[in-house]
Amino acid sequence: MDILSDAQYEVLTFVGACNRNFYNPTAMQVMLWRSNRRPEQAVYRTVRRQFGPAVDLTAPLHGMDTASDRMAASLWGDALRPLQDAFASIAKQLAPLGSGGSKVRYVQELVKPAETEVAHLLRLTWLEEVPAPHGGEAGLRLTDLGRALLRDAESDEESDEDVSVVVLGREDPLAYPILVGQFAVAGAGLLVDPYLKLADLHTIVVSTQLTRLLVSGKPNNRGVVASMEAYLGSQSLPRPVEVRSSIGLHDRVLIADEGDVLTVGTSLNGIGRTTTVMTPIPSPARESLRNEYERLWREATLVGPTPAEDEADEPSDSAPRSRGPGLHPPDLHAPAANE
Numbered sequence: 001m002d003i004l005s006d007a008q009y010e011v012l013t014f015v016g017a018c019n020r021n022f023y024n025p026t027a028m029q030v031m032l033w034r035s036n037r038r039p040e041q042a043v044y045r046t047v048r049r050q051f052g053p054a055v056d057l058t059a060p061l062h063g064m065d066t067a068s069d070r071m072a073a074s075l076w077g078d079a080l081r082p083l084q085d086a087f088a089s090i091a092k093q094l095a096p097l098g099s100g101g102s103k104v105r106y107v108q109e110l111v112k113p114a115e116t117e118v119a120h121l122l123r124l125t126w127l128e129e130v131p132a133p134h135g136g137e138a139g140l141r142l143t144d145l146g147r148a149l150l151r152d153a154e155s156d157e158e159s160d161e162d163v164s165v166v167v168l169g170r171e172d173p174l175a176y177p178i179l180v181g182q183f184a185v186a187g188a189g190l191l192v193d194p195y196l197k198l199a200d201l202h203t204i205v206v207s208t209q210l211t212r213l214l215v216s217g218k219p220n221n222r223g224v225v226a227s228m229e230a231y232l233g234s235q236s237l238p239r240p241v242e243v244r245s246s247i248g249l250h251d252r253v254l255i256a257d258e259g260d261v262l263t264v265g266t267s268l269n270g271i272g273r274t275t276t277v278m279t280p281i282p283s284p285a286r287e288s289l290r291n292e293y294e295r296l297w298r299e300a301t302l303v304g305p306t307p308a309e310d311e312a313d314e315p316s317d318s319a320p321r322s323r324g325p326g327l328h329p330p331d332l333h334a335p336a337a338n339e
Contacts, residue, residue: 010034021148022177029145032124039120043112051103121146147174166278168271175272179264182254182278183208189256190214192293193267194249198227200268205241211257214293217245217301225303232304244300254278255293261286 018025121127126146129138168175187209194216252264265276
């Protein structure tokens with residue numbers, strides 16, 4: 001038994017395509033698409049038309065019945081008579097086609113021209129018009145809905161290997177949400193971002209399941225590290241996340257507990273300001289990176305959260321405990337290397 005009807009499946013597919021690309025369509029936008037899959041066709045109406053002479057051709061030829069006839073006769077006299085007689089003969093032959101011989105047909109008359117593809121996309125709110133900077137004809141721009149649908153269509157056309165490479169465009173308003181979405185899909189894991197900002201840390205805490213963050217411990221990043229320490233000391237955080245600092249960081253790397261190792265071209269605070277990519281690392285380089293960043297994590301300095309006093313007195317190794325290649329959930333009570 002089919003649970004979903006065709007209409008329900010289509011609506012869910014449309015909304016799902018938008019949601020996968022971080023756009024939530026309105027009910028009106030969904031129904032606009034459902035009711036208008038194609039541009040509107042031209043509209044015609046049937047009208048009754050009469051073909052053939054619409055007047056009696058012989059009427060003005062029987063003698064001089066009109067003022068123009070009398071004027072012509074006065075000017076030309078008998079010279080006009082042979083022409084009148086010849087025309088009268090032709091008119092008699094055409095008489096059946098006169099008012100009594102016209103034919104009635106029904107023809108299609110255009111009422112409304114067909115809708116163009118551009119007009120159709122504007123009506124669906126997938127495109128919008130933007131005024132020209134210095135006047136003139138308005139330009140076209142993708143709306144957030146149009147951009148989400150285009151991105152979903154492009155991802156369907158790519159191979160599996162291509163889909164895993166995420167391009168984050170310059171000045172793309174969806175670049176940052178897409179990156180956060182990729183972090184959320186990764187689940188638990190370690191994010192290495194030397195110059196992660198406090199606002200980005202908060203986004204990761206509330207929007208992803210990443211468990212560990214490694215940031216720069218260089219002097220020029222001391223203020224950010226101090227703000228993170230205060231943030232992680234709050235009792236109202238929705239979930240625990242451990243942050244450590246190291247002076248040996250250069251690249252930005254996402255290491256999922258169960259899955260890929262990916263490099264990110266720029267720090268989170270630069271996403272949207274420059275075009276960058278998020279690229280998976282193939283084996284054996286993937287395992288090599290895991291081991292290297294596990295070493296950096298073990299040697300790093302704890303930023304927060306600070307262990308409770310009674311737990312801090314428990315015996316521990318001289319260095320923060322490693323979670324091994326699997327990157328298990330963080331041990332919030334492991335002491336830092338310099339403690």
